[in-house]
Amino acid sequence: MNKALRLITVLLVCAMSIGLAACTSGTQKEKAGQSFTVGISQLIQHAALDAATAGFKDALTEELGDLVYFDFQNAQGDPNTCASIANGFVASKVDLIMANATPALQAAAAATADIPVLGTSITEYGVALDIADFDGLVGGNVSGTSDLAPLDRQAEIVHLLFPDVKTVGLLYCSGEANSLYQVRTVQGYLEGYGYRCLNFPFTDSNDLAAVTTSAVSQVDVIYVPTDNTVASNTGIVDHICRPARVPVVAGEQGICAGCGVVALSIDYYDLGYATGKMACDILTGKADIRQMPIQYAPNFKHLYNPEICEELGIQVPSNYEAIAD
């Protein structure tokens, strides 16, 4: 009994000394003038999400300079860690929370009804926050920007470049809510053009190759939405689709650069920048978050991958921009 108590004492002392050591390395934040702490909760490291965070920070720093301090946290792809991060932000009373990707927003919205929460890279706020009859205004302490690309125009691009093919395969990760939403929507538009659509959901990067191989044997063109898993594994898709001469139409620039022929892409940096502007208006009291509707990407870029287009012999209209390596 005594030994056990002694052990616990030793452990506690260790824990406290670590805490104290950490403490002495920093001092109380200086409250000179009006300064702001902004908590950023990002689901996972990923080119698109990183770009949105960078744009957000740049917009705020441009306006507020040194007055704004960022507490950046990344959940490493574990949705449960988003709750730990949200808890930390709310307990330390940050002035604003920026939530990058759906679970980050859901946890932040669950954690506070007072601190303003801005989402970004969210596809559909009504679905993400369980709001019936969503009309573009979340209300309360939540607003933000949506990364929804115009899916009708995505379908139009497929029709423009491949008017004579019959079957379009929709390749996406079954674990991503954003992808499923886009696939379901774009399928309606594609079928409107008379295409037959086949769904090819995969579980994770482990079965992506098998599912892609099955897809190229059954379809003429593949469409990939803004899918995080494909975005991280474009090499796999490219190595299967190019030899099979099946072109990939991508929902986003990164996927198009890796394995696509064309994309109508939003710019995640611009989206994050727009979110940063909203944050500025909220922090400086210029706008009330309760009355701020969700904003969409300011502009879209028509992009093409010159290397793959040349190899597959695909001609793109002159208003398409080549993706630089």
Add this chain to the structure above:
Amino acid sequence: MLLNFKNLLDQLPGALVQGMIWGVLAIGVSITYKILDVADLTVDGSFCTGGAVFVVLLTRGSNLWLAMAGALLAGMLAGLVTGLFHVSFHISALLAGILTQLALWAVNLIIMGKPNLALSVRNYDLLVSLRYLQDVVKGDRPFYASPLVVLALFIAAVIGLLYWFFGTELGMAIRATGSNIQMAKAQGINTRLTKVLGLMLSNGLVALSGAILTQYQGFADINMGRGAIIIGLAAVIIGEALFSRIFRNFALRLTSAVIGSAIYFSVIQTILWMRLDANYLKLLTALLVAVFLAIPHWRESLRALPFKRNGA
């Protein structure tokens, strides 16, 4: 950069709540890992199943407690499948768990209809929510409705029930199966039945934990169970390393898993608070568990030192 110690103190109640929620899972894991002596990987799937069933039932108008019961039953069903794979198909328990876990990915998608289901605290009165913690601090909620109190009572009830159950003849038979399966068979215990029951009970608790976490964080996600078994095992191991000598009683041993879980999440919160590069989060977690695994052995070698003998 700048660390504020008071901030960490403010953040710890939230970490404790999360630890207690995962503590229910840890109790489930300790039933398989410690009592049945089986490493059951069904957990990664059944955790999400619990959350999924709960959200679907609640949003379709079910009562909160009925939805929790539904989650419990769904988890027990998952445990039943693993148990049947194990005893009827003669698949090793480890592989049986992996197979069920794989199958549950599809099942969970079917239950939810999509990979992520929101559960907004604005629309429902929930048992616990991230938000309730701040509401108590601000005085909008009485302290007895704080998630800390609610969960402490809930866990006490769960442990009380388990304490009673493992004292019955059937419960004793499950414990005997894990301690010495040959002896248990010799005593006329149907060890196939007891194994299946143990797996069902364990996964029922795991699913219940998933249902509570879903309420707390405001969503069920297809990826929420990924690595759940690692957290569960870590909690059990931390609890055992610290309390195995003090807590001899069966109920207290289950409690030590909950405390282990609370320590685990406090450490995670501390790592986040220290604002280390997020890339190190998993590395530090692994190191933490390794240290706790080593503690019993270090303790032994400390005791073996000559100067210790004189002291006693």
